[in-house]
Amino acid sequence: MxxxxxxxxxxxxxxxxxxxxxxxxxxxxxxxxxxxxxxxxxxxxxxxxxxxxxxxxxxxxxxxxxxxxxxxxxxxxxxxxxxxxxxxxxxxxxxxxxxxxxxxxxxxxxxxxxxxxxxxxxxxxxxxxxxxVRLSKSEASESTNPCQEEDKQRLTFNLSNTLSGLDDQQRPLHIAWPHRWEHDKDPETFFKVLLQLKEKDLPFHVSVLGETFTEVPDIFSEAKKALGSSVLHWGYLASKNDYFQALCMADVVISTAKHEFFGVAMIEAVYCGCYPLCPKALVYPEIFPAEYLYSTPEQLFKRLQNFCKRPDIVRKHLYKGETAGFAWxxxxxxxxxxxxxxxxxxx
Known part of the structure; x- marks a missing residue:
């Protein structure tokens, strides 16, 4: 057969x-x-x-x-x-x-x-x-955007040097968004919440990962400029090892998706030790316990606001859901x- x-x-x-x-x-x-x-x-x-x-x-x-x-x-x-x-x-x-x-x-x-x-x-x-989910040997797709290549040269991915010498409370909260750069992942809501944190002078770093295609929503270039020094990494990582390193260095992984059948990126991030925050909709309630779900952008902002003030909370947190069942x-x-x-x- x-x-x-x-x-x-x-x-x-x-x-x-x-x-x-x-x-x-x-x-x-x-x-x-x-x-x-x-x-x-x-x-x-x-x-x-x-x-x-x-x-x-x-x-x-x-x-x-x-x-x-x-x-x-x-x-x-x-x-x-x-x-x-x-x-x-x-x-x-x-x-x-x-x-x-x-x-x-x-x-x-x-x-x-x-x-x-x-x-x-x-x-x-x-x-x-x-x-x-499988943290496999295979490399990710190469469908990158030319503007991201420039970003990768300017933003050298070296988190260990950036964060060395800082304890759990001193290091700013590190937020990861590992999704396709398209409207169905609702980057507008994600960046709106981050800019609210920025307006309140709350310390955080952000790594915006994920693939880009022919058309990239304007919000990405606008948000990158507005977030300024809060950006730790910006752009698609073709190497799986680099990608998982970025997730391992992050504290919180966020989804703002409007369209999601499963959400492999979120499960991968949890495997890498991230605290997940997902919409209380789509497939997420079937996978994640209630404490990791939010209903409105306002709720997401409040959760992140607390984590920015006390990043040690998420760094000491042990995920309460089940992940073994998703492994190969x-x-x-x-x-x-x-x-x-x-x-x-x-x-």
Whole structure:
């Protein structure tokens, strides 16, 4: 049996999960992806792209007998068509050559396989309107913004020197925001709260992490200027080691998201010892105990105000929730069991 992995938003935690599954399911694993851009368009149109690019195979998972028989008939018919040049696999349109075991990334998408499986890729198709947690070895996606590269040169990431010689009470509270630089993560609310702290002359440092894409909300450049010396780090960290170092040095991790199905970044930060503050909405109440949730920006401000005055409170705090269940050690067997399950007739 072959495992087919499809990811229409191959970046961030989505990429992390796909890479992890492909690494752990080494035998007979095919990964088909699209770049991590234009989330809403991917949700609407990615299926149209994948239906033309996913390699046809009777070996994929969860295929009942009646569907296998139908697929075999379809493949048999297509074998005799001019547009299909290889037995059992879709051919390239307009005479493009078949690619085997492709590991080449394109803006329009990617299909790659472990040794032993054939894959195809249609380079000419337009893209749609052009996870479990594991502190893994894999590197994060490289989709950075040019302005962030400049920031990284100016803001050398050396927290140990910055904070050396200060005890728990002297060191300003270190706040981390490790999310995509997009509006659905509500950076406006986050920076509004930080600027309120700044107006009251409360001491804190902030590390604004996470990926950027083609369009970056204006609030980021505005906030960076307004926060001034409070900024400890600003920009995406391509190295996982640097990223986890930043989280390990932070005291509090904050989410202001308006759209979140799970929130891998928040769980990772908790693993790294951060005190989480999340909206009392979306998926967060299912994961975090009540004391780590806030209902309004005003509540978030008050919590941070207290922590700025007494940073030692969060530094001595032991997280009261459960994190072990999100690790690969706990979930790996469940994924393998799911992907190896017998097909059912109701599928």
């Amino acid at each position: 072959s495992v087919l992995l499809i990811e229409a938003f191959y970046g961030g935690s989505h990429k992390q999960l796909m890479d992890l599954l492909q690494e752990e399911l080494r035998d007979d694993c095919v990964l088909c992806t699209l770049p991590a851009k234009k989330w809403h368009w991917k949700a609407r149109t990615a299926a149209l792209y994948f239906m033309q690019t996913v390699p046809a195979s009777t070996n994929y998972r969860f295929m009942p007998e009646h569907k296998l028989a139908h697929l075999e008939k379809v493949i048999a018919v297509k074998r005799h068509g001019d547009a299909y040049q290889s037995e059992g696999l879709p051919g390239q349109q307009n005479g493009r050559a078949l690619m085997r075991n492709s590991n080449t990334h394109h803006e329009s998408g990617l299909c790659e396989a472990q040794p032993g499986l054939d894959t195809t890729q249609l380079e000419g198709l337009p893209s749609p309107v052009t996870a479990p 050690a706990a979930l790996g067997g469940k994924f393998r069991s799911l992907l190896a399950a017998e097909p059912r007739e109701d599928l």
